[in-house]
Amino acid sequence: MGRVAIVTGGTRGIGAAIAKALKEAGNKVAATYGGDDEKAKAFKDETGIEVYKWNVGSYEECAEGIKKVESDLGPIEILVNNAGITRDAPFHKMKPEQWQQVIETNLSGVFNMTHPVWPGMRDRGFGRIITISSVNGQKGQFAQANYSAAKAGDIGFTKALAQEGAKKGITVNVVAPGYINTQMMATIPEKVMNEQILPQIPVGRLGEPDEIARCVAFLASDDAGFITGSTITANGGQYLD
Numbered sequence: 660m661g662r663v664a665i666v667t668g669g670t671r672g673i674g675a676a677i678a679k680a681l682k683e684a685g686n687k688v689a690a691t692y693g694g695d696d697e698k699a700k701a702f703k704d705e706t707g708i709e710v711y712k713w714n715v716g717s718y719e720e721c722a723e724g725i726k727k728v729e730s731d732l733g734p735i736e737i738l739v740n741n742a743g744i745t746r747d748a749p750f751h752k753m754k755p756e757q758w759q760q761v762i763e764t765n766l767s768g769v770f771n772m773t774h775p776v777w778p779g780m781r782d783r784g785f786g787r788i789i790t791i792s793s794v795n796g797q798k799g800q801f802a803q804a805n806y807s808a809a810k811a812g813d814i815g816f817t818k819a820l821a822q823e824g825a826k827k828g829i830t831v832n833v834v835a836p837g838y839i840n841t842q843m844m845a846t847i848p849e850k851v852m853n854e855q856i857l858p859q860i861p862v863g864r865l866g867e868p869d870e871i872a873r874c875v876a877f878l879a880s881d882d883a884g885f886i887t888g889s890t891i892t893a894n895g896g897q898y899l900d
């Protein structure tokens with residue numbers, strides 16, 4: 660059955676793969692982005708998926724943007740919180756702005772998007788909330804105190820909200836990817852990739868965005884109604900939670 664879905668950060672990387680997978684599953688999909696108009700236009704031209712620009716770190720922008728999407732497509736039934744950033748630095752060099760930007764986007768952004776869609780999902784008795792966390796939120800990562808804190812926070816948020824949504828037909832889950840082949844990875848020096856990252860991954864390669872998208876499409880489907888409060892780990896065996 661086709662439902663209305665919104666994917667934050669859905670115009671490139673993992674989010675673009677998720678938006679396409681949800682569309683292929685028959686849903687009406689909106690993809691949001693934060694600033695890269697060129698990438699967003701190219702994605703829209705390629706897929707026919709409508710794109711919307713706002714900062715997930717702003718509650719007001721999320722509430723306004725969601726209203727617009729709902730007037731275009733109908734009430735949101737599937738929310739995928741995927742937008743995320745890194746601002747890495749060892750803690751003794753981490754600036755307060757680096758902490759705040761990452762918490763604002765990767766953790767508060769999840770609140771800002773979920774809070775406005777929650778009452779409608781409760782009223783209609785159906786909802787799917789899926790948040791993209793990270794293996795680094797599960798195990799911690801050097802130079803990512805900000806990112807690890809936000810991504811671990813997403814898991815706690817999900818477990819709490821799953822309990823509140825359960826009787827209202829709303830499932831709330833996390834997908835925690837390991838290292839996935841996207842632009843986010845392009846910032847990692849080749850030497851670090853070959854000598855430090857790849858040797859940690861038992862399957863011996865990065866994951867592909869489609870491999871995460873298929874997990875999300877399953878959690879978003881009606882078949883996944885008994886799964887809530889879960890963290891689906893997809894990391895090539897790098898970390899066994």
Ligand code: NDP
Nearest residue numbers: 668672673692693694695714715742743793838839841843
């Ligand atoms: P990308 O950097 O490729 O894409 C990020 C997307 O998020 C873009 O569409 C970007 O918009 C959007 N975005 C960033 N900040 C904001 C903001 N403030 N408001 C609205 N949109 C914003 O990321 P990935 O595809 O690699 O990652 C997607 C998610 O998966 C993230 O949450 C990331 O933390 C997580 N993840 C990624 C892993 C990886 O290996 N790549 C591993 C584990 C987790 P724009 O294009 O306009 O900048």
